[in-house]
Amino acid sequence: DGGITQSPKYLFRKEGQNVTLSCEQNLNHDAMYWYRQDPGQGLRLIYYSQIVNDFQKGDIAEGYSVSREKKESFPLTVTSAQKNPTAFYLCASSNHRGSSGNTIYFGEGSWLTVV
Amino acid sequence: KQEVTQIPAALSVPEGENLVLNCSFTDSAIYNLQWFRQDPGKGLTSLLLIQSSQREQTSGRLNASLDKSSGRSTLYIAASQPGDSATYLCALKRSGNQFYFGTGTSLTVIP
Numbered sequence: 706d707g708g709i710t711q712s713p714k715y716l717f718r719k720e721g722q723n724v725t726l727s728c729e730q731n732l733n734h735d736a737m738y739w740y741r742q743d744p745g746q747g748l749r750l751i752y753y754s755q756i757v758n759d760f761q762k763g764d765i766a767e768g769y770s771v772s773r774e775k776k777e778s779f780p781l782t783v784t785s786a787q788k789n790p791t792a793f794y795l796c797a798s799s800n801h802r803g804s805s806g807n808t809i810y811f812g813e814g815s816w817l818t819v820v
Numbered sequence: 821k822q823e824v825t826q827i828p829a830a831l832s833v834p835e836g837e838n839l840v841l842n843c844s845f846t847d848s849a850i851y852n853l854q855w856f857r858q859d860p861g862k863g864l865t866s867l868l869l870i871q872s873s874q875r876e877q878t879s880g881r882l883n884a885s886l887d888k889s890s891g892r893s894t895l896y897i898a899a900s901q902p903g904d905s906a907t908y909l910c911a912l913k914r915s916g917n918q919f920y921f922g923t924g925t926s927l928t929v930i931p
Contacts, residue, residue: 711863736917747824747909747923755917795863799917807852807871807913811863 708732709812711796717820718783718790726781726815728796737779738797738809741765748795754779783817791819823847824912826922833900834930841895841925843910848888851913855884855895858907858924867908868895900929 709730718724730737736755740748750763754773768787773779779798783790793816799809823846833839843853852871856864868877868884870893876885883896893910909924 709863738919740921745923748921750918753918793861797864799919808854808866808869809911809913809919810866811856813863814861816861 709796709798709810711794711812711815713815714813715816715818717818719820721785723782723784724817726783726794726796726817728779728781728812729777730779730796730798730810730812731777732798732800732810733776734798734800734810735776736799737773738799739763739769739771739779739781740795740797742793742795742814751781751794790817792817824910824920824922826908826910826925828925829923830926830928832928832930835900835902837900837929838896838898839900839927841897841908841927843893843895843922845891845893845912845920847914848891849914850888851915853884853886853893854911854913854919855882855893856909856911858909864909897927900927902929902931905929 712727738753739751742748749765751769752771754760757776760773770782795814796812797809825844854869855867858864870877870886881898886893905928907924907926910922912920
């Protein structure tokens with residue numbers, strides 16, 4: 706099936722640790738995104754990438770890093786510099802060509818908890 | 821910056837009732853508007869996409885409208901069912917491949 710796969714679903718981080726959330730898509734989409742969602746709040750953009758080997762900071766990039774070495778993959782690293790990382794993280798992708806252009810699709814999300 | 825507002829934040833209705841969810845935005849220069857459903861602890865599922873040149877889209881019991889001049893979109897749900905209980909979000913796409921999301925309306929349909 707075509708879609709976006711995020712892993713792990715649940716992740717626990719100790720203070721001072723870096724953790725990496727995986728996001729893989731087989732939709733052949735050019736653009737990929739990472740959002741953070743806190744309880745009762747909307748989605749906030751962390752990073753996005755419009756093409757391989759290129760990415761831009763979103764509204765809340767501090768304490769996060771990404772890479773885009775392959776079209777299918779856009780991993781997010783939550784570094785120890787992120788002081789309040791406990792949240793629900795959503796990966797998304799979009800295509801800007803064809804009849805379904807400009808539609809954004811989401812993965813199932815990853816829960817990160819600091820312990 | 822584009823501001824997207826969804827009011828009310830929460831809504832409870834009895835089963836079978838028709839209802840309307842609202843999405844307001846400040847900048848009418850949009851490519852499209854998309855409505856999503858989010859179940860607790862899950863990702864967002866796309867319901868309807870309205871291109872900027874369109875006025876409405878329909879899928880089953882759902883109908884979404886777009887009025888760019890007034891900065892407003894509505895999602896109409898007919899004959900609501902308990903399975904419709906979820907959070908509904910709207911999102912706008914502007915230039916630069918960025919999307920702007922509302923904070924959502926949490927819908928509860930009471931059997």
